[in-house]
Amino acid sequence: QSALTQPASVSGSPGQSITISCTATSSDVGGYNYVSWYQQHPGKAPKLMIYDVSNRPSGVSNRFSGSKSGNTASLTISGLQAEDEADYYCSSNTSNSTGVFGGGTKLTVL
Amino acid sequence: QVQLVQSGAEVKKPGASMKISCKASGFTFTNYYMHWVRQAPGQGLEWMGIINPTGGRTCYAQKFQGRVTMTRDTSTSTVYMELSSLKSEDTAVYYCARDRVAGRSYNWFDPWGQGTLVSVSS
Numbered sequence: 001q002s003a004l005t006q007p008a009s010v011s012g013s014p015g016q017s018i019t020i021s022c023t024a025t026s027s028d029v030g031g032y033n034y035v036s037w038y039q040q041h042p043g044k045a046p047k048l049m050i051y052d053v054s055n056r057p058s059g060v061s062n063r064f065s066g067s068k069s070g071n072t073a074s075l076t077i078s079g080l081q082a083e084d085e086a087d088y089y090c091s092s093n094t095s096n097s098t099g100v101f102g103g104g105t106k107l108t109v110l
Numbered sequence: 111q112v113q114l115v116q117s118g119a120e121v122k123k124p125g126a127s128m129k130i131s132c133k134a135s136g137f138t139f140t141n142y143y144m145h146w147v148r149q150a151p152g153q154g155l156e157w158m159g160i161i162n163p164t165g166g167r168t169c170y171a172q173k174f175q176g177r178v179t180m181t182r183d184t185s186t187s188t189v190y191m192e193l194s195s196l197k198s199e200d201t202a203v204y205y206c207a208r209d210r211v212a213g214r215s216y217n218w219f220d221p222w223g224q225g226t227l228v229s230v231s232s
Contacts, residue, residue, distance in 0.1 A: 091155075093217050
């Protein structure tokens with residue numbers, strides 16, 4: 001049982017917006033702001049999409065955005081495209097600086 | 111460009127040990143913390159631990175304490191991850207990943223190696 005809870009799946013049609021939530025279920029995680037998000041296509045290594053809650057690395061589309069409110073971080077993808085279909089993982093730190101991932105969310109583009 | 115290249119796939123027997131490597135290039139190796147993350151078939155990502163390439167200090171996930179050893183060779187810009195007493199549940203793709211920010215660890219993993227599949231079977 002991960003200390004970060006994500007929905008197992010979300011779906012949306014091309015052009016729509018979707019939001020994936022990531023809720024810290026342990027007080028050991030929720031107090032930290034170092035949330036990051038990763039995209040993983042089948043058979044590929046994960047790719048950093050958002051770091052420090054809402055920052056995008058160079059080269060990541062501005063259709064991807066991140067936010068956080070209380071114990072829940074969110075990844076929003078606007079203008080959904082077929083290529084966005086992938087698994088998405090949130091990540092954060094614990095109080096002793098170890099890493100933790102959410103269980104992952106499968107995004108289906110209808 | 112920044113790149114992490116991992117060693118090839120391995121097949122191991124239960125009870126054996128494995129040691130995989132991750133060679134870094136395109137950045138100053140000693141400036142960045144390095145992590146290991148694994149992914150069992152059809153499962154999510156699991157953080158295993160971190161190593162500071164400068165002094166070699168490590169921190170491991172509690173689940174792997176006593177079974178995992180992370181080391182580095184600054185002369186070849188390579189980090190290693192050794193896991194002992196292998197079980198079938200250790201069958202997974204193992205990834206190395208660099209921390210994004212030089213000098214400290216935020217657990218922002220960027221970039222990642224290509225992954226190394228380790229299969230544990232009798």
